[in-house]
Amino acid sequence: MAEVVLADVSKVYPDGTRAVDRLNLHIADGEFLVLVGPSGCGKTTALRMVAGLEEISEGTLRIGERTVNSVPARDRDVAMVFQSYALYPHLTVRQNIGFGLELRKVPKEEIRRRVDEVAKTLGLEDHLDRKPRNLSGGQRQRVAMGRAIVREPRAFLMDEPLSNLDAKLRVQMRAEISRLQRQLNVTTVYVTHDQVEAMTLGDRVAVMKKGVLQQVAEPQELYDRPVNLFVAGFIGSPAMNLLQGSVSSADGAWWVTLGENRLRLPDEVLQARPGLRERAGAELIVGIRPEDMEDAELGGADDADGGADRLLRSKADLVEALGSELLVHFGVAAPRVVTEDTKELASAAGAADLADIATTPLGGDTAPESVLVARFSPRSAVREGAPVAVRVDTSRLHYFDLDGGAAIWE
Amino acid sequence: MTTTPTATADAPPAPQGGAAGGAPKRSLASRIVSRVGGGVLQVLLVVVAVFWLLPTLGLFVASLRDEADNNATGWWTALLAPAQLSLDSYGRLLGDSGFTSSFWNTVWITVPSTLLVVVIASLAGYAFAWMEFPGRDWLFLVVVGLLVVPVQVALIPVAQMYGFLGIFGSIGGVILFHVAFGLPFAIFLLRNFFAGIPRDLLEAARMDGGKEFTIFRRVIIPLGGPAIASLGIFQFLWVWNDLLIAMVFADTGSQPMTRALQSEMRQFGTNIDVLAPGAFLSLIVPLVVFFAFQRYYVAGTLAGSVK
Ligand SMILES: Nc1ncnc2c1ncn2[C@@H]1O[C@H](COP(=O)(O)OP(=O)(O)OP(=O)(O)O)[C@@H](O)[C@H]1O
Ligand SMILES: [Mg+2]
Numbered sequence: 001m002a003e004v005v006l007a008d009v010s011k012v013y014p015d016g017t018r019a020v021d022r023l024n025l026h027i028a029d030g031e032f033l034v035l036v037g038p039s040g041c042g043k044t045t046a047l048r049m050v051a052g053l054e055e056i057s058e059g060t061l062r063i064g065e066r067t068v069n070s071v072p073a074r075d076r077d078v079a080m081v082f083q084s085y086a087l088y089p090h091l092t093v094r095q096n097i098g099f100g101l102e103l104r105k106v107p108k109e110e111i112r113r114r115v116d117e118v119a120k121t122l123g124l125e126d127h128l129d130r131k132p133r134n135l136s137g138g139q140r141q142r143v144a145m146g147r148a149i150v151r152e153p154r155a156f157l158m159d160e161p162l163s164n165l166d167a168k169l170r171v172q173m174r175a176e177i178s179r180l181q182r183q184l185n186v187t188t189v190y191v192t193h194d195q196v197e198a199m200t201l202g203d204r205v206a207v208m209k210k211g212v213l214q215q216v217a218e219p220q221e222l223y224d225r226p227v228n229l230f231v232a233g234f235i236g237s238p239a240m241n242l243l244q245g246s247v248s249s250a251d252g253a254w255w256v257t258l259g260e261n262r263l264r265l266p267d268e269v270l271q272a273r274p275g276l277r278e279r280a281g282a283e284l285i286v287g288i289r290p291e292d293m294e295d296a297e298l299g300g301a302d303d304a305d306g307g308a309d310r311l312l313r314s315k316a317d318l319v320e321a322l323g324s325e326l327l328v329h330f331g332v333a334a335p336r337v338v339t340e341d342t343k344e345l346a347s348a349a350g351a352a353d354l355a356d357i358a359t360t361p362l363g364g365d366t367a368p369e370s371v372l373v374a375r376f377s378p379r380s381a382v383r384e385g386a387p388v389a390v391r392v393d394t395s396r397l398h399y400f401d402l403d404g405g406a407a408i409w410e
Numbered sequence: 411m412t413t414t415p416t417a418t419a420d421a422p423p424a425p426q427g428g429a430a431g432g433a434p435k436r437s438l439a440s441r442i443v444s445r446v447g448g449g450v451l452q453v454l455l456v457v458v459a460v461f462w463l464l465p466t467l468g469l470f471v472a473s474l475r476d477e478a479d480n481n482a483t484g485w486w487t488a489l490l491a492p493a494q495l496s497l498d499s500y501g502r503l504l505g506d507s508g509f510t511s512s513f514w515n516t517v518w519i520t521v522p523s524t525l526l527v528v529v530i531a532s533l534a535g536y537a538f539a540w541m542e543f544p545g546r547d548w549l550f551l552v553v554v555g556l557l558v559v560p561v562q563v564a565l566i567p568v569a570q571m572y573g574f575l576g577i578f579g580s581i582g583g584v585i586l587f588h589v590a591f592g593l594p595f596a597i598f599l600l601r602n603f604f605a606g607i608p609r610d611l612l613e614a615a616r617m618d619g620g621k622e623f624t625i626f627r628r629v630i631i632p633l634g635g636p637a638i639a640s641l642g643i644f645q646f647l648w649v650w651n652d653l654l655i656a657m658v659f660a661d662t663g664s665q666p667m668t669r670a671l672q673s674e675m676r677q678f679g680t681n682i683d684v685l686a687p688g689a690f691l692s693l694i695v696p697l698v699v700f701f702a703f704q705r706y707y708v709a710g711t712l713a714g715s716v717k
Binding site for chain 2: 051052053072073074078079080082083084086087088089090099100103104147151
C-alpha cells in the first residue's frame with residue numbers, strides 16, 4: 001500500500017501523438033481514484049505509465065517513497081486488471097491466481113493458502129480447477145480480480161474491468177469491487193468511460209480531455225461545481241442542458257434571460273458567484289441539469305408565489321417514460337451552445353449529427369432554438385405535443401464563459 | 411475465440427425457448443440430400459484412403475515375402491497364401507551392420523536437426539514478435555527473404571565451404587545444412603504465430619513479475635504448443651526423408667537410410683528383399699512421431715483468455 005504521485009507526467013508516442021499532457025495527480029494511500037473521459041483522451045495511456053507498460057516521456061512518477069520512472073513493471077509491485085482479463089488460457093483458475101506468487105518464489109504452501117483465501121472472498125472456490133474457457137464472463141472477471149488481489153500489491157490498476165459484462169452483472173461487480181477495495185484498503189486507479197461507475201466507485205474522480213486533466217474532485221463536488229463546460233457536460237445523465245443567455249438586474253432583482261424567458265435568481269446565487277455581477281448583460285452560457293427542472297403543474301415550490309417567476313413555457317416535443325421518471329424534451333428560443341467542448345461531448349456520446357438535427361427548427365422558423373431535456377416526476381401528466389410549464393430551480397444553475405468555457409464564480 | 415460459457419453461476423441460464431419443440435423441421439428432400447451427400451462423401455473418403463494406403467500395404471506384404479516369391483507373383487497373392495509370409499528379410503536386414511548404422515545415422519541427423527530448429531526458431535520467433543530492438547523489422551525481412559533461396563543453388567558453394575572447413579561428409583555438416591535451411595521458414599511460422607498471442611497476456615505476465623525468459627517459457631511456449639508441434643513434425647519428416655542433401659554432404663560412413671536404400675537399387679533385378687523391409691522400417695519412425703505429437707496441435711488453446 002502506498003500513495004501514487006504523478007508530477008507533470010506526459011506521454012508522447014513515437015508518431016508524435018501527445019496522449020497525456022502534464023498530468024498531475026496525488027493519489028493518497030488507500031484512495032480509490034477514477035479516471036474518466038471520452039474515448040481517446042489518454043486514460044489507458046496514463047494507467048499504463050503507472051503500471052510500467054508504457055514509458056514515461058516527461059515528468060516523474062512516484063509510488064510510495066520511490067520514483068519509479070525507470071523501474072520495470074515487474075518490480076513496481078502494482079497489479080493490473082485488464083479490460084480483456086488476460087487470463088492465462090493454459091492454466092487453471094488456481095494456477096492463474098497463483099502465477100504471480102509463483103514467479104515471486106513464494107513457498108507452495110503459502111500460495112495454496114492465499115489462493116484459497118482469495119477464492120473464498122470472490123466466491124470462486126468451486127471453480128479453482130477449471131480452465132478460463134469453461135468460466136462465465138463474470139467468473140473470468142473475478143479470476144482477473146483475484147490475480148490482482150492475491151499479490152497484496154501496493155496499488156491496483158484497473159482499465160475498464162467491467163466493460164465486457166452485461167448490464168446487470170456490471171452493477172453487481174461494481175458493488176463487489178467497491179466492497180473489496182474498502183476491505184483491502186489498497187490504493188486504486190480505475191479507468192472507465194462510464195460516468196456512473198466513476199461517480200459510484202471513486203473517492204475522487206479525475207476528468208480528462210484530450211490528454212489534459214480538467215478537474216479532480218469528489219463525485220458530489222464534480223457534479224455540483226464543475227470547473228468548466230466540458231466537465232459539466234460530461235458528468236450527469238442525461239447531460240446538462242447548455243444554452244446561451246445572459247444575467248442582468250431589473251425590477252430590484254436578478255434575472256437569467258433565455259430567449260423570451262426570464263427566470264428569477266435567488267440572491268444567494270449572486271453572493272456565491274460575484275463574477276455574475278461583473279458580466280451583467282453579457283452573453284454567457286447557462287447550464288441547467290435535467291433534474292433541476294420540474295413540471296410546474298405538480299406544485300411543490302416553496303417560494304411565496306409558487307415559482308411563477310422561474311418558468312420556461314414551451315411544448316413537450318417528446319416524452320420518454322422510464323417508469324421512475326419522465327424525460328421531457330422541449331424547445332426554448334435561445335441559441336444553443338456550439339463550442340469545441342460540446343462537439344467533443346456530442347461525439348463522445350456518439351450523437352454529433354443527431355444534435356444538429358434535433359436543434360434545427362422545422363418549418364422555416366429561423367428563430368434560434370435549443371432542445372432541453374427535463375427530468376420530471378412520473379406523477380406529471382405532461383403529454384407529447386401539449387404545452388408544458390417547466391419550473392427551474394434557479395439556485396442550481398451553472399454559468400460558463402462563452403469563450404474558454406470556464407465556470408463563472410469570482 | 412468466442413466460447414459459450416458452460417456453467418454460469420452469475421447469470422441464470424436463459425430459458426430454452428423454441429428448443430423444447432424438438433429440432434427444427436427440415437423438408438424431406440433436404441434431409442435426403444444431406445443423408446445421401448454425407449454417404450457419398452464417406453465413400454469418397456474411403457476410396458481416397460484406400461488408394462493412398464494400398465501401396466504401403468503392398469510394400470509391407472512384399473517385405474514379408476522372400477525374393478523368389480516376389481519375383482514370381484504380385485504381393486496380393488500372399489493374402490491367399492499366408493504361408494509365404496515370414497520375418498526372415500527383416501531379420502537379415504537388422505543383422506546387416508551397414509543398414510543398422512545407416513538407420514542410426516538417420517536418427518543422429520534428424521533428432522538434432524529438428525531440436526535445433528525448434529529451439530532456435532522459438533527464441534527468434536519470440537524476439538521478432540515481442541521484443542523491441544533496433545533493426546528488428548529489417549532483420550525479419552531478411553529472414554523472410556531467405557525463404558526464396560532454393561536448396562539447389564546453395565549445394566555447390568556450401569560443399570566447397572565444408573571442404574575448406576573439413577566437415578564435408580560428416581554428420582555435423584549434414585545437420586548444419588538442415589538447420590540452416592530449416593530456420594527461415596521455422597522462424598517465419600513461429601513469429602507469426604507468437605505475434606497472434608494477445609498482447610495483454612504478455613503484459614499480464616510482466617505485471618505478475620515475469621522476466622523476459624520466464625514469459626517465454628511459461629506463457630509463449632505453452633500457448634505456442636500447436637505451432638511448435640507442427641513445426642517439429644514437419645522438420646522431422648523433412649529431414650528423415652531427405653535424400654538430396656544426404657547424397658551431397660554425407661559419405662558412406664555418415665549416410666542415412668535413404669541414401670543406403672538408394673544405393674541398394676540396381677538397374678536390373680530388384681533386390682526387393684532389402685528395399686521393402688528397409689523402406690518400411692524408415693516409414694515406421696515418422697508415423698510413430700506423428701501420432702505421438704498430433705494431440706498437441708489441437709486448435710483453440712487460446713479460448714477463454716481474453717474476452
Ligand atoms: N501506441 C500508440 N501510438 C500512437 N498513438 C497512440 C498509441 N496508443 C494510443 N495512442 C493515441 O493516444 C491517445 C490516447 O489513447 P488511450 O488509449 O490512452 O485512450 P483512452 O482514453 O484509453 O480511450 P478509450 O476510452 O477508447 O480506451 C489516442 O488518441 C490514441 O489514438
Ligand atoms: Mg482505454
